[in-house]
Amino acid sequence: MSVVELIERKRNGDEIPAAELREFIAAYVRDEVPDYQAAALLMAIWFRGLSPAETFALTQAMVASGTATILRGVL
Numbered sequence: 001m002s003v004v005e006l007i008e009r010k011r012n013g014d015e016i017p018a019a020e021l022r023e024f025i026a027a028y029v030r031d032e033v034p035d036y037q038a039a040a041l042l043m044a045i046w047f048r049g050l051s052p053a054e055t056f057a058l059t060q061a062m063v064a065s066g067t068a069t070i071l072r073g074v075l
Helices: 003-011 018-029 035-048 054-063
Strands: none
Touching: 003 018, 003 035, 018 054
């Protein structure tokens, strides 16, 4: 995956497949994607929006990228 191409495709209004969104988040967490490129993708998302499928995939990728804390019974 080329991050620049991913940004360009979103900027142009294309829908990004779930696998590519997962790969982007995984690469960002591994510090393989600089902050300025992540910011550029977020700006493209802000202007073009996300489809429901993209929103779900991006949210799932973010949840899976770290440690989840179960708060059942805490609140």
